[in-house]
Amino acid sequence: MHSKPHRQLRLGLAFLAPNILGFLIFTIVPVALSFALAFTNWDLRLHNRFQNEPLRFIGLDHFVQLTTHPDFWRFLGNTLFLMMGIPLAIAGSLIAAILLSQDLRGGNRKVFGALVGGAVLLASVVMLTVVGAGGSAMLIVMSGLACGILLLGVLGGTTVYRTLFYVPHFTSGVAIFILWKKLYSPHTGPINAALAPLLDALGLQPPEWLTQYHWAKPALMIMSLWAAIGSNNMLLYLAGLSNVSPELHEAAEIDGASAWQKFWNVTWPQLAPVTFYIVVISVIGGLQGGFEMARAMTQGGPAGATTTLSYFIYTEGFETGRLGSASAIAWMMFLMVFVVTLGNWKFGSRYVND
Amino acid sequence: MKIVFVGCLILLTAASVLTHLLEPDLRSDAPVLYWVTDANPARSEQVATFHRWLRSNGHPRMQLRLDTANNAVTKKIIQGVSGVGGDVMDSFSGGALRQLHAVGLLADVTASARALGFDPGHTYAPVASEITIADCQYAFPCNVYTALFWVNKATFAKHGLPGPPRRWDFETFERVGKQFVAAANPSGKRPTVFFAAGLDRDIMRRSLGLSVFNETLTRCTLDDPRNVRALALIHKWTCADRILPTASDVASFATETGYGGSNLQLFNSGNYAMFLSGRYALIQLRQFGALDLAVVEHPYGEFPNTRVDTRCAAIYAGSKHRELARYFLAYLASEEYNLHIVEDADALPPNPIYTRTEAFLRPAKYPNEWGCHEVFADAVQTIGIGRSHSPFVLPSTAERIERETFDGFISGLYPAEQAARLAADRINEEIQRALKENPRLRPRYDQLVVRQRQIEQLRAEGRRVPLAWIANPFHRRYYEFKNWGEK
Numbered sequence: 001m002h003s004k005p006h007r008q009l010r011l012g013l014a015f016l017a018p019n020i021l022g023f024l025i026f027t028i029v030p031v032a033l034s035f036a037l038a039f040t041n042w043d044l045r046l047h048n049r050f051q052n053e054p055l056r057f058i059g060l061d062h063f064v065q066l067t068t069h070p071d072f073w074r075f076l077g078n079t080l081f082l083m084m085g086i087p088l089a090i091a092g093s094l095i096a097a098i099l100l101s102q103d104l105r106g107g108n109r110k111v112f113g114a115l116v117g118g119a120v121l122l123a124s125v126v127m128l129t130v131v132g133a134g135g136s137a138m139l140i141v142m143s144g145l146a147c148g149i150l151l152l153g154v155l156g157g158t159t160v161y162r163t164l165f166y167v168p169h170f171t172s173g174v175a176i177f178i179l180w181k182k183l184y185s186p187h188t189g190p191i192n193a194a195l196a197p198l199l200d201a202l203g204l205q206p207p208e209w210l211t212q213y214h215w216a217k218p219a220l221m222i223m224s225l226w227a228a229i230g231s232n233n234m235l236l237y238l239a240g241l242s243n244v245s246p247e248l249h250e251a252a253e254i255d256g257a258s259a260w261q262k263f264w265n266v267t268w269p270q271l272a273p274v275t276f277y278i279v280v281i282s283v284i285g286g287l288q289g290g291f292e293m294a295r296a297m298t299q300g301g302p303a304g305a306t307t308t309l310s311y312f313i314y315t316e317g318f319e320t321g322r323l324g325s326a327s328a329i330a331w332m333m334f335l336m337v338f339v340v341t342l343g344n345w346k347f348g349s350r351y352v353n354d
Numbered sequence: 355m356k357i358v359f360v361g362c363l364i365l366l367t368a369a370s371v372l373t374h375l376l377e378p379d380l381r382s383d384a385p386v387l388y389w390v391t392d393a394n395p396a397r398s399e400q401v402a403t404f405h406r407w408l409r410s411n412g413h414p415r416m417q418l419r420l421d422t423a424n425n426a427v428t429k430k431i432i433q434g435v436s437g438v439g440g441d442v443m444d445s446f447s448g449g450a451l452r453q454l455h456a457v458g459l460l461a462d463v464t465a466s467a468r469a470l471g472f473d474p475g476h477t478y479a480p481v482a483s484e485i486t487i488a489d490c491q492y493a494f495p496c497n498v499y500t501a502l503f504w505v506n507k508a509t510f511a512k513h514g515l516p517g518p519p520r521r522w523d524f525e526t527f528e529r530v531g532k533q534f535v536a537a538a539n540p541s542g543k544r545p546t547v548f549f550a551a552g553l554d555r556d557i558m559r560r561s562l563g564l565s566v567f568n569e570t571l572t573r574c575t576l577d578d579p580r581n582v583r584a585l586a587l588i589h590k591w592t593c594a595d596r597i598l599p600t601a602s603d604v605a606s607f608a609t610e611t612g613y614g615g616s617n618l619q620l621f622n623s624g625n626y627a628m629f630l631s632g633r634y635a636l637i638q639l640r641q642f643g644a645l646d647l648a649v650v651e652h653p654y655g656e657f658p659n660t661r662v663d664t665r666c667a668a669i670y671a672g673s674k675h676r677e678l679a680r681y682f683l684a685y686l687a688s689e690e691y692n693l694h695i696v697e698d699a700d701a702l703p704p705n706p707i708y709t710r711t712e713a714f715l716r717p718a719k720y721p722n723e724w725g726c727h728e729v730f731a732d733a734v735q736t737i738g739i740g741r742s743h744s745p746f747v748l749p750s751t752a753e754r755i756e757r758e759t760f761d762g763f764i765s766g767l768y769p770a771e772q773a774a775r776l777a778a779d780r781i782n783e784e785i786q787r788a789l790k791e792n793p794r795l796r797p798r799y800d801q802l803v804v805r806q807r808q809i810e811q812l813r814a815e816g817r818r819v820p821l822a823w824i825a826n827p828f829h830r831r832y833y834e835f836k837n838w839g840e841k
C-alpha cells in the first residue's frame with residue numbers, strides 16, 4: 001500500500017508530465033544540442049540523412065572565426081545601435097504610465113474646458129476640410145485625430161488611453177511593419193510630409209528613411225521606440241505606480257515638495273525594482289531582437305545596415321546551412337546577454353536595494 | 355480534476371487517431387504524391403490535366419496533391435532533411451535548384467529522363483545548364499522565362515514619342531530615355547514617370563563581356579573594370595539622368611504589390627514606360643485590359659544577350675514514390691501540359707516546339723499581344739544564356755553579397771571601384787571558406803584552377819580555347835561570339 005502523499009505526488013507529476021516533457025523536448029534538449037553543435041562542423045550540406053560526411057569536433061574554430069569575421073562585428077554594431085533606443089523607450093514608457101495613471105474622468109472645470117476646446121477644434125478642422133482651406137492635409141488629419149482622441153479620453157476616461165497606448169503590443173508585427181514602411185515613404189509618407197515645412201525652412205533634404213544606408217537604422221530605432229512606449233513596460237510601470245504609497249506623496253506635499261521633487265525623491269526610488277526588471281528584460285530583448293522588422297521592412301539592407309545578430313543567425317543557418325556556425329553565433333549572443341545581465345545585477349541591484 | 359485530466363487525454367488520443375485516419379494516403383486507393391509549388395490558381399487545372407494524361411497514356415495510377423504552403427527554399431530544406439519533403443518540388447531558378455542539390459535532396463533523373471522523354475533535348479538549349487549539375491539531370495522545366503522589356507506603347511504615345519527599337523545599345527537607351535523623362539515630367543519637379551523600372555546588372559555585365567565568375571567558375575571576377583562601368587552607368591541613369599527610379603522613388607509610390615510586384619501596377623498606370631520581366635507578366639497584364647504592348651531586348655554594350663531562367667520540378671530523394679514521380683516530369687514535356695502553359699501565358703512552354711503554334715503566336719482572345727510572344731521565344735533561342743553558378747559557392751550567397759555591395763554603392767557608401775572589389779573579395783572568401791569546410795570539393799577545384807591557367811595562357815598567346823574546357827555557360831557563348839573558342 002502506498003501512502004496518500006505518495007499517491008498525490010504521482011498524481012501531481014502526471015498532471016505536470018506533459019508540460020515538463022514539452023519543455024524538455026522542445027527547449028532543454030535543443031538548447032543543449034545547439035551548445036554541443038557550436039563546437040562541431042555541422043553543415044546541412046554535409047550532414048543530413050542524404051549525406052554521409054562524418055560530423056567533426058572542431059573546438060573553438062567557429063568562435064575564433066567569428067571574432068575575425070568583419071560581418072560579425074558590423075552586425076553586432078547594428079544590434080548595439082538599435083539598442084541605443086532602450087533608455088528612451090524606458091523613459092517613454094514611464095511618462096506614458098504617469099500620464100495614464102491620472103484620472104481624467106469627472107466633471108471638474110478643467111475637463112469640461114478640454115471637452116469644449118476639443119469639440120471646437122474638431123469642428124474647425126471639419127469646416128476647414130469641407131471648404132478646402134486646409135493648407136496641409138497632414139496637419140488636418142493629425143489635428144482631427146488628436147481632437148478625437150482627446151474627446152474619447154474625456155468621455156471614456158483613462159481606460160480609453162490605456163487601451164490606445166497598448167494597441168501596438170497586441171497588433172500583429174508584420175501589419176505594423178508594413179504600416180511603418182508607408183509612414184516612412186520618402187516623398188509621399190506622412191512623416192516626411194510633417195517634417196517638410198521645418199526641413200524646407202532649414203534648407204535640408206527630407207530623410208530617405210529605409211532606403212538610405214545612414215537613415216535605415218535610426219528609422220527602425222524610432223519605430224521600436226514607438227512600439228516600446230506602449231508595451232508591457234508601460235503596464236509594469238502602471239502597476240508600480242499604483243503600489244507607491246499615497247502617504248509618501250502626502251508627506252512630501254506637507255514638506256512643501258514641488259511636483260518634480262515628489263517624482264525624483266518619492267516616485268522614482270519606489271519604482272527602482274520595476275525599472276531594474278525592465279532594463280534587464282529590454283537589454284536581453286535588444287540583443288536578441290531586430291530580426292522580424294528587418295526581415296519585413298528592409299531585408300537586412302540597404303547594404304546590411306539593418307542586419308542584426310539574430311538576422312545573421314538566420315542567414316548563416318538557413319541560407320548557407322552552416323548550423324554549427326549559426327549555433328556559435330547564438331551562444332556568443334548568449335554570452336553577451338549573460339555578461340550584460342550580470343553587470344546589471346551587480347550595479348543595478350545596488351540602487352534597487354538602497 | 356482527475357476525471358477532467360483523463361477526459362482530455364482520451365479526447366486528444368481520439369482526435370489523433372481521427373486525424374491519422376483522415377490522412378489522404380489512407381483514404382485513397384492510389385498512391386498519393388505531393389507537389390510543392392506556388393499558389394498559382396492554374397496549378398489545380400494542371401493537376402487535373404496530369405490525371406487525365408496518366409489515364410489516356412496508360413501510366414500507373416496515382417493521386418497528385420498540391421502543397422502550396424511549403425514553397426520557400428528554407429522550408430523545403432528543413433522538411434527535406436527531416437524526411438518529410440514533398441515528392442515533387444518546384445524550384446524557381448537554377449540557383450535554388452543548386453541549393454536543394456547541395457543538401458542532397460534531389461533525385462538524379464538522368465536515366466528516367468532518357469527513358470520517359472524529358473531529357474534536356476526536349477527543352478531549350480540554354481536551359482540545359484540550369485537543370486543539370488555535374489552532367490546529371492535533376493529537374494525538368496515547368497516553364498522557361500527570359501528577361502525582356504515589356505513596353506507600354508500608349509505611354510510613349512502619350513508623351514509624343516515613338517516606342518524603342520527591339521535591339522538597342524547603351525547609348526541609344528540613354529538618349530531615348532532622357533528624351534522620354536524630359537517629355538513625361540514637368541521640369542523643376544520631382545519626376546514620377548520613369549523610362550524603365552530597372553535594369554538587370556548581370557545582363558549588363560555580360561553585354562560588356564563579363565560574368566560573375568571566370569571560365570571555370572573557380573573565381574569571382576566582379577572586380578573587373580567592366581563591372582565598374584556597368585555600376586557607373588546604372589548610377590548615372592538612376593541618380594543623374596533620372597531615367598530609372600531610385601529606391602526612394604520606388605518606396606514613394608503609393609501602390610501595393612500584387613502578382614508580379616508593384617512594377618506591373620506602375621506600368622499600367624504609366625509611371626513606368628517599360629519593365630523587365632518574362633512572358634508570365636501577361637498573367638497580371640491581362641487583368642488590366644487590352645494594353646498596347648510591345649517587347650524589346652535589354653540594352654547591351656557589345657554583346658546582346660538575355661538571361662534564361664526556369665521554374666523547374668525536381669524529385670525529392672527521400673520520396674517513397676520516386677518511381678511514380680518521374681511521370682510528373684514526363685508530363686511536363688507532354689503536349690497537354692505545354693499547351694496549357696501556352697494558353698495561360700505562364701512564361702514559355704518547356705518544349706520549344708509549342709512556341710511555333712498559332713495558339714502561342716496569336717492568341718485569339720488577345721490580339722493586343724500579337725507580335726510579343728515570338729520575341730520571348732526568339733530571345734531564348736538566339737541570345738538567351740543560363741546563369742553562371744559556381745559549384746563552390748551557393749548562388750543565394752553570391753547574389754546576396756552582390757546585392758549588398760550594389761546597395762552600398764548606390765546609396766553612396768563607397769565608389770563603384772570599391773563596390774566591385776568588395777563584391778569579388780567577399781564572394782572569393784566564401785569560395786575559400788566552402789573549400790575549407792568541404793574538403794571533397796578541393797580536388798575538383800584544384801583541377802579547374804589548373805585548367806583556368808591553361809585557358810588564360812592560351813588567351814594571352816592569342817590562341818583558341820577548346821570550348822569543352824569552359825564550364826561557365828556565358829563564357830562559352832561569349833568565346834563563340836568573339837571567335838576565341840574551338841569545338
